[in-house]
Amino acid sequence: MQQEDSCLCRPAPTLIFACSGAADTGEIADRAARRLHAERAGVMYCLAGIGGRVSGIVKSTEAAARVLAIDGCQLDCARRTLELAGMTGFGHLRVTDLGLIKGKTDITPERIQQVVDSARAVLNDEQKEGPR
């Protein structure tokens, strides 16, 4: 995602990772993450960079105030990718837990909004629990 062209010495951000998988629910996860980024609920960051162990992405994620993983289905690829890189204590949301069925879900603005709202609730719960 494009960053603001300014000093990066700022408070640690909330980072949002989506599985961005091939299935319809993966696309919804991706589009929800992009909307959360656009609405400044957090910064969408590159899950592939975690999988590829891109050092700048891994170290930035370790320093984040909060991390949210959004998975499209029960395979939990985003959660597993973060865990394999040593991340712990992050929030997690699974699109299929919201009643959407993998392979049978049309991608509509309402469904994306449903995931956005749920993601915000997860982030709010994390905030109440305090920093990681």
Added chain:
Amino acid sequence: MKKIEILGTGCPKCLKLADNARGAAEALKLQYELRKVTDIQEIMSFGVMMTPALVVDGIVKAAGKVPSVEDIKKILAE
């Protein structure tokens, strides 16, 4: 020769990280070159979301914080 790069646009935290890195390298009597990377596009080419960041031999070792001299000595000794 260790190649140390400090990513940051020049704020006090970035300067402190550069001081700490120099102190750690000197304490270990390392041969090193230290470069400050202040161009925001070049900083972002490392994939970091937060500065200051410490890069050793092309690998980001810390981002968004200022490790102590002792911590950087451990990083440089790896």
